[in-house]
Amino acid sequence: MTRGKFITLEGVDGAGKSTHLEFVADWLRRQGREVVVTREPGGTPLGEALRELLLHRDMDADTELLLMFAARQQHLAELIRPALARGAWVVSDRFTDASYAYQCGGRGIDAERIAALEAWVQRGFAPDLTLLFDVPPDVAEARRSAARTADRFEREADSFFSRVRNAYLERARAEPARIRVLDARHSIAELQIEIGHLLEGLG
Numbered sequence: 001m002t003r004g005k006f007i008t009l010e011g012v013d014g015a016g017k018s019t020h021l022e023f024v025a026d027w028l029r030r031q032g033r034e035v036v037v038t039r040e041p042g043g044t045p046l047g048e049a050l051r052e053l054l055l056h057r058d059m060d061a062d063t064e065l066l067l068m069f070a071a072r073q074q075h076l077a078e079l080i081r082p083a084l085a086r087g088a089w090v091v092s093d094r095f096t097d098a099s100y101a102y103q104c105g106g107r108g109i110d111a112e113r114i115a116a117l118e119a120w121v122q123r124g125f126a127p128d129l130t131l132l133f134d135v136p137p138d139v140a141e142a143r144r145s146a147a148r149t150a151d152r153f154e155r156e157a158d159s160f161f162s163r164v165r166n167a168y169l170e171r172a173r174a175e176p177a178r179i180r181v182l183d184a185r186h187s188i189a190e191l192q193i194e195i196g197h198l199l200e201g202l203g
Contacts, residue, residue, distance in 0.1 A: 004034075004084040005202055006126075008095040010168060011133035012161050013154045014141060015184045018093060020133070023192050025091050027199055036083045039093035041071040044078045055151040061107040068099055069117045076121065095127055097171050097179070102153065105167025106160050129202055131195060132172055133184040137161045 007024060009017040025035045041051040050071040054064060072095075083090050096118055103109045137158050172179040180198055182191055 002087055004087050004089045005128040006080065006084060006090050006092070007199075007202075008092045008097065008127040008130045009133065010094060010097045010101070010130055010179075011184065012101075012135070012137070012164050012168070014139070014161075015133040015135045017131070017133040017184075019188065020131070020191060020195060021091065021093055024131070024195060024199065027196060028089050028091070034086075034088040036079065036088050036090045037092075038075070038079060038090060040075060040095055040098065041068055043071075043075040043080075043092070046074045046078075047071040055153065058152070061103065061109055064107070065099065065103045065109055065114065065117070068103065069121050072096065073121045076125065081125075092127075095130075096122065097130060097132075097168065100171055101164045101167040105163045105165075105170075106156070127178065129198065130175075130179040131198065132168055132179050132181045133191075134165065134169065134181050135184040137165060139185060 009021055009024070011017040021037060025037050028035045040047070041054050042048045050067050053059075054067055054071075059067075080090050080092070099114055099118075100111060104111045104114055141158060141161070169181070172181050182194060184191065186194075
């Protein structure tokens with residue numbers, strides 16, 4: 001059985017990545033792939049319970065980071081690794097790049113501490129392709145304001161999201177083959193053409 005591929009979508013809140021999640025899944029299904037769509041934090045019953053705490057309960061930054069990786073460990077063990085092993089393609093709304101962006105860039109936690117957790121939980125596992133939807137902070141803020149009731153992260157100041165964006169872009173510069181930056185100011189149609197070309201390259 002050929003191992004499936006793991007694709008993640010990243011970006012600051014308001015970048016519009018969730019809009020394209022189903023497009024990616026549908027594109028892959030049209031190629032005859034079994035597709036599993038998931039999200040972080042979440043993806044499993046335990047992960048979804050932790051998601052509620054993370055999005056709506058105040059907590060220390062280190063607690064936040066540890067809960068993110070606890071949810072990720074369960075996500076990998078219960079859903080991601082088994083799906084890939086049977087040949088399915090997994091598409092996730094966020095993964096570990098978000099921890100570097102939000103907990104390191106946004107909260108200021110040392111990247112080495114996050115890397116230690118990543119090594120422990122993932123043991124070298126990483127996405128095959130990451131689509132990073134990038135927008136200036138003011139555009140993202142306008143989109144967030146027009147959307148649903150804000151959660152704990154979405155209520156953060158613009159300076160927080162500027163740090164998050166910069167951390168994402170730094171990750172992309174360090175891993176350009178895996179993390180592909182998309183200008184999320186473009187129209188949905190333009191973005192989906194670009195996404196399709198990137199998916200074709202995965203084989």
